Amino acid sequence: MPEAPSDVTSVDELVSRIVSSVSPLADFPLPLMEAFGMAIAEDVVAEVALPSFDNSAMDGYAVRAADVAGATADAPVRLPVVGEISAGRAAHLALSPGTAVKIMTGAPVPAGADTVVPYEWTDRGVATVRIERGADAGANIRRAGEAVQAGDLVVEHGTVLGPRHLGLLASIGRATVRSRPRPRVVVISTGSELRDPGTPLGHDSIYDGNSYLLAAAARQAGATAYRVGIVPDDVRSFTEALSDQLVRADLVITSGGVSEGDYDVVKEALGGLGTVWFGKVAMQPGRPQGFGVVGEDEVPIFTLPGNPVSAYVSFETFVLPALRTMMGKSPASRPTRRARLTEPITSTPGKRQLVRAVHGADRGGAWVTPVGGHGSHMIGDLAASNALVVVPEESTGVSAGEMVQVLCLDEDF
Numbered sequence: 001m002p003e004a005p006s007d008v009t010s011v012d013e014l015v016s017r018i019v020s021s022v023s024p025l026a027d028f029p030l031p032l033m034e035a036f037g038m039a040i041a042e043d044v045v046a047e048v049a050l051p052s053f054d055n056s057a058m059d060g061y062a063v064r065a066a067d068v069a070g071a072t073a074d075a076p077v078r079l080p081v082v083g084e085i086s087a088g089r090a091a092h093l094a095l096s097p098g099t100a101v102k103i104m105t106g107a108p109v110p111a112g113a114d115t116v117v118p119y120e121w122t123d124r125g126v127a128t129v130r131i132e133r134g135a136d137a138g139a140n141i142r143r144a145g146e147a148v149q150a151g152d153l154v155v156e157h158g159t160v161l162g163p164r165h166l167g168l169l170a171s172i173g174r175a176t177v178r179s180r181p182r183p184r185v186v187v188i189s190t191g192s193e194l195r196d197p198g199t200p201l202g203h204d205s206i207y208d209g210n211s212y213l214l215a216a217a218a219r220q221a222g223a224t225a226y227r228v229g230i231v232p233d234d235v236r237s238f239t240e241a242l243s244d245q246l247v248r249a250d251l252v253i254t255s256g257g258v259s260e261g262d263y264d265v266v267k268e269a270l271g272g273l274g275t276v277w278f279g280k281v282a283m284q285p286g287r288p289q290g291f292g293v294v295g296e297d298e299v300p301i302f303t304l305p306g307n308p309v310s311a312y313v314s315f316e317t318f319v320l321p322a323l324r325t326m327m328g329k330s331p332a333s334r335p336t337r338r339a340r341l342t343e344p345i346t347s348t349p350g351k352r353q354l355v356r357a358v359h360g361a362d363r364g365g366a367w368v369t370p371v372g373g374h375g376s377h378m379i380g381d382l383a384a385s386n387a388l389v390v391v392p393e394e395s396t397g398v399s400a401g402e403m404v405q406v407l408c409l410d411e412d413f
């Protein structure tokens with residue numbers, strides 16, 4: 001039966017509430033490697049040109065093109081070698097007409113030279129060199145400013161820094177760049193039935209998979225994750241654990257204890273504060289949700305449902321946009337891609353369904369195949385999937401062969 005609209009919040013409404021209520025973290029200068037994967041919060045203008053001086057592209061001899069013009073194996077040119085310049089050990093040499101200077105790749109071209117003859121065209125002579133082929137003026141010389149000019153805008157505000165950006169920033173001499181830091185995310189699992197992996201299980205206990213699932217998802221999103229682990233279904237223990245953790249948190253994620261049970265500790269502990277909303281979202285899985293702020297610093301908190309698939313899908317739908325907003329990354333939510341559905345999906349109208357699936361591509365284009373069943377405890381299916389098919393709220397089902405919207409979970413964006 002479709003939900004009564006007054007009872008439930010739509011996914012889009014909650015996402016936009018979340019995105020508009022979290023703020024980007026303050027930016028500050030970060031050492032380059034710490035800024036890897038983060039959005040830069042400044043426009044970077046090169047203060048130096050690259051290359052910063054004319055330099056050789058080859059190991060060989062710096063000469064004047066006119067002096068070697070017409071050289072052949074049968075009619076070689078012989079020039080005295082008057083010096084040697086290697087990269088990083090360059091004397092200020094000037095080349096006189098009719099002479100050669102040995103030069104290594106990257107070394108500054110001496111004044112007076114206008115070309116470099118590679119070793120391969122010579123006898124590699126030390127005192128004199130026999131040159132068997134001429135070189136055009138300008139050949140094998142990398143000109144100052146050819147790669148980047150001083151004053152060029154090299155990295156734009158908002159760019160997510162990857163290896164190539166870091167290489168360029170270091171090359172123009174930047175040791176730090178203004179960037180927003182990684183949000184510090186604290187992950188707390190609630191449930192008296194939970195045990196740590198590696199410890200014995202009782203007949204009614206289960207291992208805490210969620211804190212690993214969620215901490216890893218937070219890390220994959222670019223955050224620093226602190227996995228606090230298990231807190232039992234006891235309001236005092238939960239409140240203590242939460243207030244202990246708030247000092248190091250930019251964002252808190254809890255799992256479990258938010259539905260209608262008699263021991264739903266998260267709801268009980270936070271429900272009275274008035275700063276955390278609890279409700280139902282028109283989404284499957286991930287119906288019970290909570291979002292708000294806690295503590296003096298008003299740290300955003302997401303109280304995700306305990307079923308593992310629900311917790312993960314809720315992270316993807318609600319926490320990821322918040323983290324990306326904090327990091328200054330855009331878009332906040334993962335963009336969907338279109339793919340051809342290979343098997344039918346049934347759906348009840350009134351809620352958005354996010355179906356675990358495997359996504360791939362062949363010569364016919366992108367395809368997506370649902371994995372497993374609907375149950376939000378089916379973690380095996382979750383691990384076997386790499387995508388979620390988004391079945392819209394109004395849909396009554398999708399037939400095989402139709403095009404659908406897909407979230408590709410392991411793709412960077």
Ligand SMILES: Nc1nc2c(c(=O)[nH]1)N[C@H]1C(S)=C(S)[C@@H](COP(=O)(O)OP(=O)(O)OC[C@H]3O[C@@H](n4cnc5c(N)ncnc54)[C@H](O)[C@@H]3O)O[C@H]1N2
Pocket residue numbers: 189190191193194206207208209210211255256257258259260261264286287288304305306307308310376377
């Ligand atoms: N009467 C109702 N019952 C339930 C409703 C409802 O509307 N009315 N909603 C169901 C839905 S949908 C979900 S989702 C769950 C959410 O429950 P909670 O968030 O309160 O979570 P728990 O009850 O604590 O646990 C649910 C389930 O997940 C397992 N779990 C919990 N934590 C972990 C963990 N860290 N690692 C692995 N598995 C975990 C737990 O053992 C339970 O099996 O509520 C439904 N009930």
Ligand code: MOO
Pocket residue numbers: 283284285286287288305307310311376
């Ligand atoms: O919504 Mo619960 O998240 O169906 O399993």
